[in-house]
Amino acid sequence: MNAAPSPSGSTRRIPFERLPVRRIILVALSLAIIYGVVAGSAATLRLGQFTGANWRQLVINGVARGSVYALIAIGYTLVYGVLFMINFAHGEVFTSGTYAAYFVAVGFAGSGFLNTHPLVSIAILLVISMTVSMVVAIVLERLAYRPLRGAPRLVPLITAIGASLFLQYTMRGLFGANVRSYPEIDVLQGTWNIFGTEILRKQAIVIVSALVLWIVLYLVVAKTRTGRSMRAVGEDREIAALMGIDVDRTIVATFAIGGALAGAAGILFVFVFNQVIFIMGFLPGLKAFTAAVLGGIGSISGAAVGGLVLGILEAVGPNLFLTGAAVPSPNQLQPVVAFGILVLVLIFLPGGFFGAAGDERA
Amino acid sequence: MKRSRTGKLLLVVAAFAMIAAACGGGSTATPDKCTSDPFGCVEVKAGTPITVGTLLVISGPNAALGQDSQNGVVLAADYLDGTFDAKSGQIDGHDISFDNQDDGCSAEGGQTGAQALASNPDVVGVIGTSCSSAAQGVADKILSDKGIVLISPSNTGPALTSPSQHQPFYLRTAHNDKLQGAAVADFAYNELGARTAATIHDGSPYADGLQQVFADTFQQLGGTITAQEAIQVGETDFTSVLTSIGTSTPDVLYYPIFAAEGALITQQARQTAGLENATLIGSDGMTSTDFLNAAGSAADGMYLSGPDLTAFGGDQSFYTNDFLPAYRAQFGADPAAVFHAHAYDATNMLFAAIKEVAIDSKGDPATDSSGTIFVPRTALKDALFATSNFPGITGNLTCNADGDCQTTATIAMVQVENGAMTAPVWSKQMTLGN
Numbered sequence: 001m002n003a004a005p006s007p008s009g010s011t012r013r014i015p016f017e018r019l020p021v022r023r024i025i026l027v028a029l030s031l032a033i034i035y036g037v038v039a040g041s042a043a044t045l046r047l048g049q050f051t052g053a054n055w056r057q058l059v060i061n062g063v064a065r066g067s068v069y070a071l072i073a074i075g076y077t078l079v080y081g082v083l084f085m086i087n088f089a090h091g092e093v094f095t096s097g098t099y100a101a102y103f104v105a106v107g108f109a110g111s112g113f114l115n116t117h118p119l120v121s122i123a124i125l126l127v128i129s130m131t132v133s134m135v136v137a138i139v140l141e142r143l144a145y146r147p148l149r150g151a152p153r154l155v156p157l158i159t160a161i162g163a164s165l166f167l168q169y170t171m172r173g174l175f176g177a178n179v180r181s182y183p184e185i186d187v188l189q190g191t192w193n194i195f196g197t198e199i200l201r202k203q204a205i206v207i208v209s210a211l212v213l214w215i216v217l218y219l220v221v222a223k224t225r226t227g228r229s230m231r232a233v234g235e236d237r238e239i240a241a242l243m244g245i246d247v248d249r250t251i252v253a254t255f256a257i258g259g260a261l262a263g264a265a266g267i268l269f270v271f272v273f274n275q276v277i278f279i280m281g282f283l284p285g286l287k288a289f290t291a292a293v294l295g296g297i298g299s300i301s302g303a304a305v306g307g308l309v310l311g312i313l314e315a316v317g318p319n320l321f322l323t324g325a326a327v328p329s330p331n332q333l334q335p336v337v338a339f340g341i342l343v344l345v346l347i348f349l350p351g352g353f354f355g356a357a358g359d360e361r362a
Numbered sequence: 363m364k365r366s367r368t369g370k371l372l373l374v375v376a377a378f379a380m381i382a383a384a385c386g387g388g389s390t391a392t393p394d395k396c397t398s399d400p401f402g403c404v405e406v407k408a409g410t411p412i413t414v415g416t417l418l419v420i421s422g423p424n425a426a427l428g429q430d431s432q433n434g435v436v437l438a439a440d441y442l443d444g445t446f447d448a449k450s451g452q453i454d455g456h457d458i459s460f461d462n463q464d465d466g467c468s469a470e471g472g473q474t475g476a477q478a479l480a481s482n483p484d485v486v487g488v489i490g491t492s493c494s495s496a497a498q499g500v501a502d503k504i505l506s507d508k509g510i511v512l513i514s515p516s517n518t519g520p521a522l523t524s525p526s527q528h529q530p531f532y533l534r535t536a537h538n539d540k541l542q543g544a545a546v547a548d549f550a551y552n553e554l555g556a557r558t559a560a561t562i563h564d565g566s567p568y569a570d571g572l573q574q575v576f577a578d579t580f581q582q583l584g585g586t587i588t589a590q591e592a593i594q595v596g597e598t599d600f601t602s603v604l605t606s607i608g609t610s611t612p613d614v615l616y617y618p619i620f621a622a623e624g625a626l627i628t629q630q631a632r633q634t635a636g637l638e639n640a641t642l643i644g645s646d647g648m649t650s651t652d653f654l655n656a657a658g659s660a661a662d663g664m665y666l667s668g669p670d671l672t673a674f675g676g677d678q679s680f681y682t683n684d685f686l687p688a689y690r691a692q693f694g695a696d697p698a699a700v701f702h703a704h705a706y707d708a709t710n711m712l713f714a715a716i717k718e719v720a721i722d723s724k725g726d727p728a729t730d731s732s733g734t735i736f737v738p739r740t741a742l743k744d745a746l747f748a749t750s751n752f753p754g755i756t757g758n759l760t761c762n763a764d765g766d767c768q769t770t771a772t773i774a775m776v777q778v779e780n781g782a783m784t785a786p787v788w789s790k791q792m793t794l795g796n
Contacts, residue, residue, distance in 0.1 A: 049609045057635065061601040177421050179622045181656040200633060273598045274629060275656055277622065283596050315602045323606065331603035332565070332592035 026347050033344050036321065043324025050319065056197050058316045064203040064272060066311020067210035071265035072288035073295070073303035074217060075137075075258030081298040082234045082254045085153065088160040089140055090262060091285020092167035095278065097133030097263030099175060101125040102182060102276045109183030118187040122267075130263035136167070137259025138252055146248070164285075172278040179277045182270040206268045213264055214304050217257065221300060226253050234298070294342055296352030305353055313338045393725035393736055401509025401739035404486045408733035411450075411459035414439070414712065415479040417490025417501055417512070419467040424620050426650045426698040428492040431515045432462065433693050434705030435489050437685065442713060446688035453713060454720055455730040461485055465496035467620070472496030476504040476512075486737050487511040487712045489705060494519030494568040502529035509739040511746055513712060513767075515705035518542060518646070519567040520575065523764040531743050533761055535708040535754070536701065537669055537771035539568070541792040543575025545773035546616065546643060546667045550576075551583040553775075553788055554641055556613035560589040562603065562627065564619040572618040572645055588612045593623060600627050601634065608636025618645035618667075625656035632660050643667065643775075651698045654781055661778040668700050669756065670774030670789045681755045704768075707754030711767070714752065715745040762794075769794045 044050070050058075072094055079087045105125055108114040114121045144163045148156045188205065191198040221227035229250040232240040241247050269284065270276060287310060288303075295306025317337035322330035349355065396403035406412050416435055419428035439458040442451025450458045461482055463475035472491055479485050488510055491497040494517045502522065505512045506529035514522075514534040521527050523538060550556045559580050563569035570592075577587045588610035591603050604627070607615065615637060617627055624644055631637045642661075644653075646668035654661060681703070689697060719741040722732035749767060752759040761767040770793045774786035 050605075051609070053635065054605055054609060058602060058605055061599065061605070065599050177425050178652055179625065179656045181625070181658050184658060269598075273626060274658065275598070275622065275626065279596070280598075283598070315599070319602055319606050329590065329592040331600075331606060332594065334594065334597075334602065 030344055030347055033340055036325075037341075040321035040323075040325045044320055044322075045324070047324050049323060053197075055316070058319060059312060060197070060199055060203060062312035062315030063308060064200075064206050064311070065315065066291075066308035067207050068265050068269050068272075068284065068307075069288045069291045069311055070304045070307025071210055071213060071261050071268070072284055073292040073307045074214070074300060075262045076289050076292040077295070077297055077300060077303040078230070078254050078258045080292070081300075082230055082251060083145075083149075083156075085145070085156045086160065086289070087140075087145075087255075087258070088157070088285070088289075089144075089163040089167055090137075090258065090288070091281030091283075092164050092171070093133050093137045093140070093259050093281075094262040094266045094269075094285065095171060095276075095281035096136045096167065097129035097131075097259075098266030098270055098276055098280070099171060099278075100132040101129040101263075101267060102180060102270070104128055105183050114183055115186045118185050122185065126264060126267050129267045130260040133263030133266065134256045134259040137255040137262070140167075141252060141255040146251075164282075168278055168282070175278060177278065179275055182274045182276060184274065185271075188271055202271045206272055209264070209268055213261060214300075217261065218300060220257070226250070230254055290339070290342060294345060294352055296349075296355030299352070299354035302352055302354035309353075310338060310342075313341050317341070393721050393723060395721060395725055395738045395741065396736050399738040399740045403736040403738045404484065406456055406484070406486075406735050406737070411457040412453055412486055412716065412737075413459050413461055413482070413484040414709070415461045415463065415482070415485040415488035415490070415510075417463045417465045417472070417475045417479060417488050417492075417496070419471070419492040419496070420462065420464045422467060424467045424492070424647075424650075424652075426621070426652045427516065427647070427701065428465065428467075430650075430697055430699040431489070431492060431701045431705035433689060433697070434515065434702035435460070435709045437688060437692070437702075438706045438709035438713065440688070440692075446684065446692075448692055452730075453716055454728040454732055454735050456735065458713075463490075465491040465493060465501070467493040467496060469495050469498075469500050472500035473504070476501035480504050480508045480510060485510060486716060487513065487742065489513055489515060489708050489712070492516050492701075493566065494522060494571070495566045497532070498522055498527070498567050502532040505529075506531040509743070511712070511739075511743050513708040513746070515708045516646075516699075516701040517568075519571045521567060521571060523766045525764055528764045533708075533746055533765040533767055535704040535711065535756065535759060535767045537768045537773070537792075538766050538794055539572045540575055541771050541794060542645060542667055542669075542773050543572045543618075544579045545790050545792050546618075546645070546775075547576045547579035547583060547585075548790060549665075549667070549775050549788055550614045550616070550641070550643065551580060551585050554614065556585065556641065558586045558588050558610070558612045559614040559616060560587065560591070560607045560610065560612040560640075562591045562593055562607070562615070562617040562619065564593055564595050564623055566595075566619075568647060569617075569619045573616060576616055576618075593619075593627075595620075595623060597623070598626055600630050604631050604634040604637060608634045611636045612640055614643060615640045616643045618647060620647045621650055621653040621656060624648040624653055625658075625661070628657040628664060629660040641665065646700060649699055649776075649783070654778065654783070657778075659781065662780060664778050665775045665787075666778065666783065667773055667775050669704070670772040670786055685755060703754075703756050707752075707756050707759060708767075710754065711746060711749055711752055711759065715742050715749070718745045766794060 075090045108121050144159050145156050188202045191200050229245045232245055233247055233250045291306035291310045292303050295302025314334050318330040318334050418431050439450045440446055463478050465471045465475050479488055491501050497517050511531045516536045517534050518536050518539040520540050561573035563573045589607045642664035644666045649666050649668045720728040720735045720737050722728045728735040747761050749761045759767045772789050772791045774789035776783045777787050
């Protein structure tokens with residue numbers, strides 16, 4: 001994973017050359033997938049069922065959902081980059097902030113404040129969600145992960161899964177198992193016409209917010225003292241400590257930033273989907289983890305690109321690849337399409353899109 | 363604490379003697395009907411309650427559905443003594459107690475819950491499941507193998523009572539979806555004048571069966587099905603599937619699924635090109651307050667199908683004047699779904715059958731003064747399948763050999779207006795043909 005930088009590709013080729021049979025199978029599998037994708041897409045386009053406007057809409061939908069994946073994925077990737085552990089409870093960090101903001105939003109909606117002061121309300125909801133998620137992430141680190149820092153890598157992984165279930169069912173106990181509807185904010189309804197394409201306002205806001213948050217985060221990691229400490233700790237924890245970096249503080253900062261982004265992602269998520277339920281973090285968490293791996297876990301740019309690619313694949317893939325192939329109910333196979341492509345990418349780029357680029361590893 | 367050796371020996375001998383007495387006593391007191399019944403009897407000792415199992419969805423996003431049915435079961439036990447007084451009535455001098463299990467609205471939940479009930483030897487019969495997926499091939503099989511009757515108040519999947527798949531101890535008081543799917547198609551084609559329709563299901567036997575009956579009937583009537591799509595439970599973004607369906611601009615979009623995904627599809631369909639003017643129709647899996655809350659204003663104008671409560675053939679004045687006030691008083695809310703009525707009838711059918719077949723230790727019909735009573739399992743099942751013209755609040759129930767006790771049903775369409783369901787805007791009586 002973090003081998004010394006080497007000429008591109010050479011480290012990857014060695015295992016293939018040792019095992020020609022495996023290589024043949026992998027190449028055949030890849031060719032089959034590529035053939036399926038190309039033939040299916042060609043057949044779909046020849047069918048002419050979808051108009052250009054349909055495709056644009058599908059891509060926008062994909063970018064919107066991909067943006068949410070990307071924000072959550074950054075939380076996975078930051079923690080991995082610094083600690084080399086996968087924080088499986090990150091999906092629940094996302095849920096906790098969203099739930100906290102839900103109760104405030106219901107209060108605002110009840111008093112009418114939500115629609116008389118929409119921007120102030122959104123800002124307050126965002127701050128509450130980010131704060132709660134951040135606190136949950138920090139507490140999680142302090143209680144569940146720090147005591148196990150010296151343990152073998154599998155141990156914190158198992159704790160993380162335990163923490164994930166613990167948080168999920170705590171929220172279920174506290175808030176019940178019902179689906180709750182987030183109050184609608186009038187200014188977010190309707191569409192904007194951008195470059196001749198109608199875009200749902202909520203989707204536009206999600207895409208722009210995700211972009212802004214990503215840029216801010218990038219600057220934090222690249223330019224600030226905390227960011228430099230994070231990269232140093234990720235590079236080598238002991239040497240960083242010897243250089244005078246407070247490792248514990250840096251790790252807490254990492255969890256805090258990841259948690260805050262998850263909280264922001266939660267608010268963007270409910271703008272689009274209008275629902276909260278205790279289990280809501282599970283699937284997006286899983287998808288975001290996939291996005292982080294696809295982009296190259298440990299890389300911030302990778303998380304962003306991975307999220308977008310996964311989102312677009314999910315939105316466009318089944319309709320594009322399978323409709324023409326006369327597959328019944330193509331959208332039921334959405335995960336098959338998305339994860340099939342994921343396997344394909346990982347065969348050729350085992351480290352993901354940005355896996356080998358050391359400069360962006362937090 | 364020291365005891366002599368003879369003392370210990372005496373204790374052991376005494377213990378053996380007691381066990382022998384217990385066994386001997388049990389075997390001599392067991393009526394012949396129990397030894398001849400392949401599944402034996404449930405023995406309810408003097409002074410202990412009769413245990414009725416429930417296997418309903420009481421957690422998760424569909425909890426409102428199962429809770430509503432469970433309330434119907436509780437009220438049936440309450441009314442055994444002829445009054446709603448929040449206390450269970452009695453059968454042959456025995457109170458009723460419940461073993462409540464969760465069907466989880468899934469095959470896994472049905473498996474776990476049915477096994478828990480099957481391992482409880484006191485369970486006389488089970489009211490459940492809520493969701494067809496929890497019953498089909500899971501709970502119906504597990505309980506039938508043990509000779510425990512399972513009466514569902516809300517399973518509507520057609521396969522459950524198809525002769526090839528029907529399990530011998532399974533019955534239902536809910537209508538078969540052959541009736542509902544056909545009624546919705548009739549409504550869409552003849553009442554709305556729709557000529558094209560698309561359907562979405564979530565892979566559950568309930569939704570898949572219902573949309574298939576709808577699609578078949580709609581095509582028989584002369585309409586065109588433009589798409590039959592499916593979604594994944596737990597997903598939140600259905601824009602891709604809706605965009606695909608929207609390309610054929612169907613007049614009607616029918617998605618008989620459950621509250622969480624149903625609400626999201628309702629919201630997202632309103633924003634999808636090609637579906638802006640489509641009439642949205644859901645079914646009884648979404649006829650719950652959870653759905654209305656989650657869908658918000660997007661649900662306004664859509665139709666939901668379900669059994670028609672106002673057209674119940676049964677005693678209407680009893681339902682509105684006695685049953686509903688008792689429901690509100692005991693559970694603090696209006697019914698969240700429609701299946702409490704079916705659950706109430708199912709439970710009463712079970713009670714009537716228990717009264718009919720219960721015997722005392724001599725093999726005579728049990729009475730209030732019998733003390734210990736025995737309920738032969740196969741005889742109980744036979745009594746239930748022989749149910750004929752049983753007066754329920756959903757109409758007169760007659761069970762057929764495949765376990766369908768609601769062979770005719772009035773299916774109604776309600777419309778959503780300002781976040782609430784209207785009175786039925788259309789209804790039709792449907793009869794199960796073979």
